[in-house]
Amino acid sequence: MVTSEIELPDTWAYGAGVLHGGWLLETLAEAALEHTEHPHPLAVSAHYVAAPRVGTGTLDVEVLREGRSVSSLRTRLSQEGRPKVEALLTCGRLPDSSTTPFLLDTAPPVLPPREQCVRNTMPEGMPRNGITEQLDVLLDPATASWTTGSFGGSTEVRAWIRAVDGREPDPLQLLTVADALPPVSFDLGIPGWVPTIELTVLVRAVPAPGWLRVTHRARLVHGGWLDEECEVWDSEDHLVVQARQLAAYREPAQEQS
Amino acid sequence: MVTSEIELPDTWAYGAGVLHGGWLLETLAEAALEHTEHPHPLAVSAHYVAAPRVGTGTLDVEVLREGRSVSSLRTRLSQEGRPKVEALLTCGRLPDSSTTPFLLDTAPPVLPPREQCVRNTMPEGMPRNGITEQLDVLLDPATASWTTGSFGGSTEVRAWIRAVDGREPDPLQLLTVADALPPVSFDLGIPGWVPTIELTVLVRAVPAPGWLRVTHRARLVHGGWLDEECEVWDSEDHLVVQARQLAAYREPAQEQS
Numbered sequence: 001m002v003t004s005e006i007e008l009p010d011t012w013a014y015g016a017g018v019l020h021g022g023w024l025l026e027t028l029a030e031a032a033l034e035h036t037e038h039p040h041p042l043a044v045s046a047h048y049v050a051a052p053r054v055g056t057g058t059l060d061v062e063v064l065r066e067g068r069s070v071s072s073l074r075t076r077l078s079q080e081g082r083p084k085v086e087a088l089l090t091c092g093r094l095p096d097s098s099t100t101p102f103l104l105d106t107a108p109p110v111l112p113p114r115e116q117c118v119r120n121t122m123p124e125g126m127p128r129n130g131i132t133e134q135l136d137v138l139l140d141p142a143t144a145s146w147t148t149g150s151f152g153g154s155t156e157v158r159a160w161i162r163a164v165d166g167r168e169p170d171p172l173q174l175l176t177v178a179d180a181l182p183p184v185s186f187d188l189g190i191p192g193w194v195p196t197i198e199l200t201v202l203v204r205a206v207p208a209p210g211w212l213r214v215t216h217r218a219r220l221v222h223g224g225w226l227d228e229e230c231e232v233w234d235s236e237d238h239l240v241v242q243a244r245q246l247a248a249y250r251e252p253a254q255e256q257s
Numbered sequence: 258m259v260t261s262e263i264e265l266p267d268t269w270a271y272g273a274g275v276l277h278g279g280w281l282l283e284t285l286a287e288a289a290l291e292h293t294e295h296p297h298p299l300a301v302s303a304h305y306v307a308a309p310r311v312g313t314g315t316l317d318v319e320v321l322r323e324g325r326s327v328s329s330l331r332t333r334l335s336q337e338g339r340p341k342v343e344a345l346l347t348c349g350r351l352p353d354s355s356t357t358p359f360l361l362d363t364a365p366p367v368l369p370p371r372e373q374c375v376r377n378t379m380p381e382g383m384p385r386n387g388i389t390e391q392l393d394v395l396l397d398p399a400t401a402s403w404t405t406g407s408f409g410g411s412t413e414v415r416a417w418i419r420a421v422d423g424r425e426p427d428p429l430q431l432l433t434v435a436d437a438l439p440p441v442s443f444d445l446g447i448p449g450w451v452p453t454i455e456l457t458v459l460v461r462a463v464p465a466p467g468w469l470r471v472t473h474r475a476r477l478v479h480g481g482w483l484d485e486e487c488e489v490w491d492s493e494d495h496l497v498v499q500a501r502q503l504a505a506y507r508e509p510a511q512e513q514s
Contacts, residue, residue, distance in 0.1 A: 042454065042455075042482065042503060043304070043454060043455035043503045045302035045304065045345060045455065045457055047300070047302065047321075047329050047345040047346075047347050049321045049322045049329040050322055050324075064304075064306045064340040064343055065306045065307055065339070065340065067307075069481075069505070070454065070505075072304050072306040072340070072343065074343060082322070083321040083322065083329070086321055086329065086331060086345055088302060088304045088343055088345060088455075089304075090304050090454050090455055090503070092482075094480065095479050095480025095481070095482075099479070099480060101477055101478060101479035101480075102445075102447075102478040102479060102508055103412065103445060103475065103477070103478040103479075104476070104477050104478075104479070105412045105474075105475065105476050105477070106476045106477070155360060155362045188359075188360060190359075197299065197300060197327065197347050198299075198300035198302065198345075198347055198457070198459075200302055200455070200457040200501070202455075202484060202501070202503050204477055204479060204482065204484075205479065205480070217362075218360065218362065219361070219362050219363045219496065219499065220358055220360070220361050220362070220363070220461055220496050220499070221358060221359040221360040221361075222352050222356070222358035222359060222360075222361070222461060222462065223351065223352025223356060223358075223462070224326075224352070225299065225349075225352075225461065227459060227461075227499055239476065239477050242476065242477070242484055242501065244457070244459070244499065244501060246299060246300045246347070246459050248326070248327075251359055
């Protein structure tokens with residue numbers, strides 16, 4: 001196991017220093033990839049043990065096995081001796097998005113042109129949000145009724161996404177993008193913080209350059225837990241990410257009791 | 258960290274002693290639950306580092322955090338000093354299936370009556386398979402054309418599932434059930450072993466007694482990797498599992514070259 005110190009800047013943080021789950025996943029995966037000959041993350045599973053904060057952390061990387069076609073690694077981010085994020089990775093070689101899949105049984109989302117979309121920004125009076133500073137997130141207005149003060153009851157959020165700094169999509173960046181949309185719970189009228197408990201991202205191909213299209217969808221919101229299913233499509237209609245997270249929420253009815 | 262010895266019987270094994278991925282997940286989760294006050298697995302993510310064999314193994318359980326509403330644990334199954342399966346768990350309390358979800362945006366699969374389904378058995382001349390001995394898996398014939406020697410090209414497999422020994426469904430058993438169907442690749446005409454690389458199971462409710470309905474579906478089969486999305490529904494139409502795995506396959510065209 002290799003242990004190193006890591007600096008966690010506030011670039012991607014929300015408000016008072018809460019770090020972004022997808023960016024944490026990318027950060028851990030980037031560190032892990034330095035310890036394997038395999039170039040790409042294929043499957044990354046993170047459990048968010050406790051919220052890490054902006055500042056210094058300790059990063060452990062353990063190579064579980066370096067195999068011929070894949071490698072398996074374990075990573076841990078700790079602060080003050082306590083685990084904050086624990087992630088497992090399987091790495092290998094992704095197909096290039098120029099190759100044709102044996103089978104694709106789903107279709108890219110239909111989004112309005114970007115000029116008709118709503119840029120994801122933080123409402124006035126709310127703390128800054130690193131995601132909205134680092135990523136251009138252009139929301140399909142049909143799935144973002146909360147931006148106009150109403151609740152659509154939609155279980156899906158759709159958006160165009162591109163890095164503000166012009167970085168083109170790559171497999172590591174996709175880990176951040178897989179958790180970059182506002183929570184679907186906003187449009188359901190569930191207020192408040194929806195912390196990610198667990199997030200698994202399957203990266204399926206090296207993405208083509210250009211804008212990404214991203215969907216988040218909840219299937220079941222029950223007893224304090226909700227799932228968010230995510231697909232990311234590249235500019236050439238390749239499915240490049242399948243991800244799902246389990247998040248916690250507080251039911252509005254519970255708040256009244 | 259607590260380390261113990263574990264016996265891995267051939268009850269659930271395929272042929273020459275390859276252990277069943279879902280059963281391994283249940284076995285690790287059962288051991289982990291002994292180290293937390295929280296009663297149920299909410300999210301379990303396993304990376305299959307190398308294939309463990311029937312016999313003796315070493316099991317590590319590390320409690321990452323015991324929180325008020327959830328706990329996080331890490332488990333490892335090793336043999337001969339080498340990691341074979343690494344799994345992360347978040348545990349907590351599941352809603353009872355008698356409670357009503359805040360939102361359910363998907364419907365249970367429509368299956369033919371059980372007497373019209375095809376029992377999953379191993380073809381003559383093939384090795385025994387512990388799954389087909391331990392579980393009654395009654396396949397929807399529309400999704401199991403390979404059982405009659407043809408390939409339907411369906412990306413979905415659907416079945417009724419119940420334990421042969423009369424054990425009623427429970428949250429731990431659902432981890433086994435989430436990986437109990439024949440691979441969807443059979444019906445696509447992709448022959449051979451489809452090893453699971455990574456499997457994440459979200460358990461969403463304590464299941465009601467009775468038969469379970471299970472679906473597996475592939476969305477993208479590309480460059481040697483395929484996903485299998487799994488839903489498990491209980492006898493009272495509650496969605497009790499959402500799972501996804503990444504598996505490896507060899508494309509038929511590659512075998513001819």
